[in-house]
Amino acid sequence: MLGVVIALLLLIGSKLLNVQVPFFFKSIIDEMNINWEQQLGTVGTVVGTLILAYGGARFGAVLFGELRNAVFASVAQSAIKRVAQNTFRHLLNMDLQFHLSRQTGGLTRAIDRGTKGISYVLSAMVFHIIPISFEITVVCGILTYNYGATFAAVTLSTMLAYSIFTIRTTAWRTQFRRDANNADNEAANVALDSLINYESVKYFNNEQFQASKYESALLKYQNASINTATSLAFLNAGQNFIFTSALTAMMYMGCQGVATGGLSVGDLVLINQLVFQLSVPLNFLGSVYRELKQSLLDMENLFQLQEHEIKIKDVPGAKPLVLNQHTIPGEIRFENVTFGYHPDRPILKNASFVIPAGQKVAIVGPSGSGKSTVLRLVFRFYDAQLGRILIDGQDISQVTIESLRRAIGIVPQETPLFNDTIKENIRYGRLDASDEEIDEMIKRVQLDKLVKDLPDGVNTIVGERGMMISGGEKQRLAMARLMLKHAPITFFDEATSALDTHTEQSLLKTIREVSHSEINTNVSIAHRLRTIADADKIIVLNQGRVQEEGTHKELVEKDLIYANLWNIQEMFELEKEEGLENEKLQ
Numbered sequence: 001m002l003g004v005v006i007a008l009l010l011l012i013g014s015k016l017l018n019v020q021v022p023f024f025f026k027s028i029i030d031e032m033n034i035n036w037e038q039q040l041g042t043v044g045t046v047v048g049t050l051i052l053a054y055g056g057a058r059f060g061a062v063l064f065g066e067l068r069n070a071v072f073a074s075v076a077q078s079a080i081k082r083v084a085q086n087t088f089r090h091l092l093n094m095d096l097q098f099h100l101s102r103q104t105g106g107l108t109r110a111i112d113r114g115t116k117g118i119s120y121v122l123s124a125m126v127f128h129i130i131p132i133s134f135e136i137t138v139v140c141g142i143l144t145y146n147y148g149a150t151f152a153a154v155t156l157s158t159m160l161a162y163s164i165f166t167i168r169t170t171a172w173r174t175q176f177r178r179d180a181n182n183a184d185n186e187a188a189n190v191a192l193d194s195l196i197n198y199e200s201v202k203y204f205n206n207e208q209f210q211a212s213k214y215e216s217a218l219l220k221y222q223n224a225s226i227n228t229a230t231s232l233a234f235l236n237a238g239q240n241f242i243f244t245s246a247l248t249a250m251m252y253m254g255c256q257g258v259a260t261g262g263l264s265v266g267d268l269v270l271i272n273q274l275v276f277q278l279s280v281p282l283n284f285l286g287s288v289y290r291e292l293k294q295s296l297l298d299m300e301n302l303f304q305l306q307e308h309e310i311k312i313k314d315v316p317g318a319k320p321l322v323l324n325q326h327t328i329p330g331e332i333r334f335e336n337v338t339f340g341y342h343p344d345r346p347i348l349k350n351a352s353f354v355i356p357a358g359q360k361v362a363i364v365g366p367s368g369s370g371k372s373t374v375l376r377l378v379f380r381f382y383d384a385q386l387g388r389i390l391i392d393g394q395d396i397s398q399v400t401i402e403s404l405r406r407a408i409g410i411v412p413q414e415t416p417l418f419n420d421t422i423k424e425n426i427r428y429g430r431l432d433a434s435d436e437e438i439d440e441m442i443k444r445v446q447l448d449k450l451v452k453d454l455p456d457g458v459n460t461i462v463g464e465r466g467m468m469i470s471g472g473e474k475q476r477l478a479m480a481r482l483m484l485k486h487a488p489i490t491f492f493d494e495a496t497s498a499l500d501t502h503t504e505q506s507l508l509k510t511i512r513e514v515s516h517s518e519i520n521t522n523v524s525i526a527h528r529l530r531t532i533a534d535a536d537k538i539i540v541l542n543q544g545r546v547q548e549e550g551t552h553k554e555l556v557e558k559d560l561i562y563a564n565l566w567n568i569q570e571m572f573e574l575e576k577e578e579g580l581e582n583e584k585l586q
Contacts, residue, residue: 014064017057018135018277080115083302113181114302117295129288139274147263147271151250155275158246162282165242166289169235176227177294183221190214243279250275312380312401320403323488324392328358330407330489330521332378337387339370339377347373349544350387355537357392360522362532364562365541371525374541375491379408391489409487413494415478422451422469423458425477429484441480447473492524529566538562 088111136159144152194201194210201210254271257263323329332355340346347370355361363371376382377389380401389396396404409429417425426438442448442458450473454460462468462477469477482490508531526532533552540548540555540562547561555562 010064010067012134014061014131016138017061017064077119080118083115083118111302113298117298117302121292121295121299129292132282136278139278142274143271147257147267151253151271154246154250154253155278158242159282162239162242165238166235169231169238170289170293173228173231173235174293174297176224176231178297180221180224180228181297183217183224187214187217187221190217239282243282247272247275247279312383314400315398318398318400321391321394321396321399321407323407324357328521329392331355331357331390331392332489332521332523333390333393334374335388335390337377337384337389339373339382339384339386341382346385347544348377348384351541351544351546352387353539353546353549355521355523355539357521359536360524360534361537361539362524362526362535363539363541364526364529364532364565365547366565367527369541370544371541372493375410375493375523375525378489378491379410380404407488409482409485409490411475411478411482411490411492415474417462417474417477419461419463421456421459421461422447422454422477425462426480426484429481430486433484437484438480441484444483445476445479447476447480487520489521490523492522492526494525494527529562529569 136155140152140155143155190210190213194214201207250271251268254263254268258265258268324331334351334353337348337351338346339348347368351370363374365371373382377384378391378396380396383397391399391404391407418428422442423435423438426441427433430437438458442451450469451457451460460468462474524532524535529552532538535552538548538550538552538555539546540560542561548555548558550558556566557563
């Protein structure tokens with residue numbers, strides 16, 4: 001607040017000195033308009049003093065203006081940082097459905113433009129709108145006091161005509177700017193999407209297709225920008241015509257006053273200087289209004305992001321999740337849970353089952369049966385529409401999200417990695433982990449050979465989305481990150497489905513070793529039944545309902561859905577092995 005007050009005081013000082021400059025110039029002209037030879041000494045002294053005052057006033061106005069800029073900069077940047085940080089936190093807290101329905105490029109552009117818009121609005125108010133209003137008021141007051149209401153009336157009429165023309169023309173131009181914004185967002189999204197999916201573009205030889213999509217978006221932006229530039233030329237010409245007409249009229253009135261002896265030459269210069277001095281802020285007023293309008297649009301987009309409701313959040317009075325301390329913690333219980341990503345298409349239908357604490361449990365079933373949905377509901381990416389989910393007897397919708405998610409570790413099918421080092425990607429599992437702990441995890445997941453072979457070792461950058469390392473190495477890195485978290489409940493969401501048989505078996509061995517060394521609830525979501533045949537319990541989902549439960553042996557003996565899936569996969573594996581044998585014989 002103090003910074004704002006100081007900035008405003010400097011602003012007033014700057015404008016008062018700025019208005020004083022023409023008066024010194026008038027006095028210099030009037031003093032020069034006498035017999036120079038008769039009063040050389042007196043005139044020389046007076047004029048010299050006035051010139052120094054003239055220079056001092058001009059410099060003082062600029063100095064106060066720059067000091068105002070410096071003082072207000074910290075205030076503006078602090079406000080921008082606060083809004084940007086709040087928006088970013090809000091986006092991180094939004095539910096998964098929100099992010100799946102938005103394109104990242106558009107979100108980042110909206111934040112970028114919105115924060116720049118805030119910066120411009122703040123600077124426009126303090127550096128342009130308030131100063132211009134103050135200066136126009138002072139000038140009109142001076143003209144009225146010194147030369148009568150006629151000059152002030154012309155000045156005020158000019159301001160009104162200028163403002164009305166600027167506002168109406170800018171309102172007409174707004175749609176062009178909005179079209180340019182939309183086209184800019186579209187171009188950014190196409191470019192980002194193409195670069196993120198660079199490999200897919202190459203695999204299908206679709207460089208030309210992506211380039212044509214980008215060109216189409218750029219063409220829209222080009223047309224909108226041309227309309228914007230054309231309308232800007234019309235606006236500038238109209239503004240200049242209004243101001244020039246007013247200046248011409250006032251100069252005519254001033255010259256008449258000099259001719260009749262009512263005004264001196266210095267007065268004519270003063271009127272010219274005062275009115276012409278308004279041209280600079282008036283030109284700024286036009287551009288400021290245009291940019292202010294655009295900045296408000298950008299800010300609207302930014303604040304609209306903050307207005308989106310956070311659907312997954314702590315209920316009032318939510319308490320931390322308390323895991324069972326007397327026995328093995330981590331029992332998960334689904335009680336009549338119904339959930340669908342779309343209201344008319346439920347994925348889970350009145351599903352009830354128990355994942356016992358400390359056991360290895362597998363969830364299997366045909367595609368679309370709701371296997372991965374179980375993970376998303378337990379982690380509270382979504383909330384169940386009916387029924388409830390309990391961990392150690394506590395409804396997860398009633399505990400704090402932070403404590404719930406701290407208790408759950410996940411190795412997803414697609415391992416998300418940051419464009420950072422191997423070490424920092426593993427440390428992401430627990431940010432306060434030491435280098436020694438990270439090295440231990442690298443050994444346990446058998447990544448030490450890779451690290452030794454790399455020139456930069458653990459400081460090797462993995463590339464965007466981990467593209468610089470193989471699928472198996474990414475999964476091992478994800479395992480190391482999971483182990484570092486020390487979560488009592490772990491989920492493996494088809495963590496080996498994208499790997500070759502050798503890598504898969506090696507990683508499964510690592511998972512078994514981890515499971516035996518750390519007693520926790522281990523949940524595997526899998527397509528390949530071979531990978532979970534040793535599970536303590538297998539839950540078979542079909543069409544959103546629990547169809548079977550039991551061990552691998554029990555389910556095979558029942559000869560129902562699980563047995564059918566097992567026989568199909570075993571037949572496929574047998575045919576594949578026979579095919580390999582035939583290739584060797586040939």
